[in-house]
Amino acid sequence: MKVDVCLVGGGLCGLMSAHTLNALGFSCVLLESKPELHRKTDQRALVLSYGSCQILKQLGLYSRELNTWPIETLNYSFKGFWGAVELKASNYHIPYLGQVMSAHDWMEHCLSVMDLPHTYCSACPQQLSLGEHTHHLSVTHEKGPIDINATLVVGVDGTHSWVRSQCQATLQTDLNDAAALIIPIEGAGPNTWIRNSALGSLAYVPISASNGTLIWTSTSNTIERLRNHRTRARMMQSIAGHRLTPDQTRSPYTACYPVTAQITTGRLPEGVILIGNAAQTLPPVAAQGFNLGIRDCAHFLSHCVQRRLEGNSLRMGLNQVMQARKPDIDQTYAFSLAAFQSHRWAHRIGPLTSLGLSLIHHHPTLTRSRIQSALGLMPPYHDLLKGQTLASWKKALESLS
Ligand SMILES: Cc1cc2nc3c(=O)[nH]c(=O)nc-3n(C[C@H](O)[C@H](O)[C@H](O)COP(=O)(O)OP(=O)(O)OC[C@H]3O[C@@H](n4cnc5c(N)ncnc54)[C@H](O)[C@@H]3O)c2cc1C
Numbered sequence: 372m373k374v375d376v377c378l379v380g381g382g383l384c385g386l387m388s389a390h391t392l393n394a395l396g397f398s399c400v401l402l403e404s405k406p407e408l409h410r411k412t413d414q415r416a417l418v419l420s421y422g423s424c425q426i427l428k429q430l431g432l433y434s435r436e437l438n439t440w441p442i443e444t445l446n447y448s449f450k451g452f453w454g455a456v457e458l459k460a461s462n463y464h465i466p467y468l469g470q471v472m473s474a475h476d477w478m479e480h481c482l483s484v485m486d487l488p489h490t491y492c493s494a495c496p497q498q499l500s501l502g503e504h505t506h507h508l509s510v511t512h513e514k515g516p517i518d519i520n521a522t523l524v525v526g527v528d529g530t531h532s533w534v535r536s537q538c539q540a541t542l543q544t545d546l547n548d549a550a551a552l553i554i555p556i557e558g559a560g561p562n563t564w565i566r567n568s569a570l571g572s573l574a575y576v577p578i579s580a581s582n583g584t585l586i587w588t589s590t591s592n593t594i595e596r597l598r599n600h601r602t603r604a605r606m607m608q609s610i611a612g613h614r615l616t617p618d619q620t621r622s623p624y625t626a627c628y629p630v631t632a633q634i635t636t637g638r639l640p641e642g643v644i645l646i647g648n649a650a651q652t653l654p655p656v657a658a659q660g661f662n663l664g665i666r667d668c669a670h671f672l673s674h675c676v677q678r679r680l681e682g683n684s685l686r687m688g689l690n691q692v693m694q695a696r697k698p699d700i701d702q703t704y705a706f707s708l709a710a711f712q713s714h715r716w717a718h719r720i721g722p723l724t725s726l727g728l729s730l731i732h733h734h735p736t737l738t739r740s741r742i743q744s745a746l747g748l749m750p751p752y753h754d755l756l757k758g759q760t761l762a763s764w765k766k767a768l769e770s771l772s
Pocket residue numbers: 379380381382383384385402403404405415416417418419494495496527528529530531532533534551586628629646647648649655658659660661662663664
C-alpha cells in the first residue's frame with residue numbers, strides 16, 4: 372500500500388488529522404492498536420479553549436449538535452492564602468473562555484463525519500524502515516501482514532509513542548509520580564474553578580448548568596489514598612468545603628489516570644513528525660494537552676496543503692513545522708508543569724503566591740495575557756490555519772486538477 376501519510380495512533384489528534392487529510396484528497400492510512408476507535412469508557416471532560424473551538428469549526432469537527440458547555444468564568448485560588456484570580460469572558464467582550472465537552476462525545480462526532488472505511492486499519496506497526504523518499508512500515512493485521520510505503524509518518528500514538536522510540540528521539544521527563552482522579556458531581560453550579568492545595572489540584576469543570584466533573588490531580592501516593600471514599604470526602608471538604616456540599620464530597624470516582632510531563636527533544640528523521648501527546652504530554656491541571664495537540668495538527672495540516680499547492684514534496688520543510696511549533700510547546704509545557712508543581716511549593720512561599728495571584732487579578736496587562744493563553748489566542752499561534760477552512764482548502768486543491 373502506497374500512501375502520502377501514515378498516521379500511527381487513532382486518538383484525539385489522529386482522528387482530527389485523518390479526517391482533514393482524507394477530506395482534502397491526500398491518501399492516508401490510520402493505524403490504531405486498539406480493536407476499535409470508539410472510547411465508550413472515556414470519562415474525561417475536555418476543556419477546549421476558544422481558539423481550539425475556532426480551529427475545530429474551521430475543519431468541520433465542531434457542531435452545534437455536540438453537547439458542550441461554555442466556560443464564562445474561571446476562578447483560581449490556593450487554599451490557605453488570600454488572593455485569587457477570576458477570569459470573566461464578559462469583561463473582555465468575548466462569548467466564552469472555552470467549551471467543555473466529553474472526550475467520548477467528541478470522538479463519536481468525529482467518527483460520524485469521517486470516511487473511515489478508506490483510512491482506518493485496526494493494526495499495530497511492527498517495524499519502521501526509514502527511506503530517502505518513502506518510509507516503509509510492516510504491520511500485523513488479523514487478515515495477514517500489510518506493507519505500507521508512506522511519504523510521511525506521523526506519530527500520533529500518545530505518551531508511550533512507538534514512532535518516537537523507532538526514531539530514537541530523546542525525551543525529557545519531568546513528572547512520573549502523578550495521577551488524576553475523575554469524580555462526577557451533581558448540582559455544583561455553572562462556573563469553573565481550580566483550587567490548589569498541599570493535597571494537589573482540584574479542578575471543577577461543569578458540563579451542564581448544574582452537573583460537572585472534578586479532576587483531582589496529585590502525586591500517585593495521594594491519589595492512592597484518595598481512592599478510599601472516607602479519606603476522599605474528608606480531604607475534599609478541607610480543600611473545597613466552601614464550594615461543595617457534604618453530599619457532593621461523598622460522590623464516587625469513576626476513573627483514575629496516570630499523569631506525566633514529558634517533551635521530545637532533538638531532531639527527527641526526514642519525513643517523520645510527532646503530534647499531540649507523542650510529542651509532549653502535559654499534566655491536566657491547566658487543561659492544555661489536547662489544545663496544544665489541536666494547534667500541532669493545524670500547523671501540520673496547513674503545511675501539507677501548502678506543499679501540495681506549490682507542487683512540492685510533503686517532506687519539504689517538515690522539520691521547520693516542528694521548529695516553528697517549539698516556542699508555543701515550550702511555553703505551554705512550562706506553564707502546565709508549573710501549574711501542577713505549584714501546590715508543592717505554595718505553602719513554603721505563601722505570601723509570594725498571594726501577591727502573585729493579586730497582581731494577576733488587578734493588573735490588566737497580566738490578566739490579558741492569562742486570558743489570551745486561556746483562549747488559545749496567544750499571538751502568533753492564534754491563526755495557524757491562516758484564515759482558511761476545510762471548504763476553502765478543498766476549493767484551492769480542486770482548482771489544481
Ligand atoms: C484526566 C485527564 C484530563 C484531561 N483533560 C484535558 C482537558 O481538559 N483539555 C485538554 O486540552 N486536554 C486534556 N487532557 C489531555 C488530553 O487527553 C491529551 O492531550 C490528548 O488525549 C492527546 O491526544 P493524542 O491523540 O495525542 O493521544 P491519545 O489520545 O493518547 O491517543 C493515542 C492513540 O494512539 C494509540 N496507539 C498507541 N500506541 C500505538 C501503536 N504502537 N500503534 C497504533 N496505535 C497506537 C492509542 O491506542 C491511542 O488511541 C486530559 C488528560 C487526562 C489524563
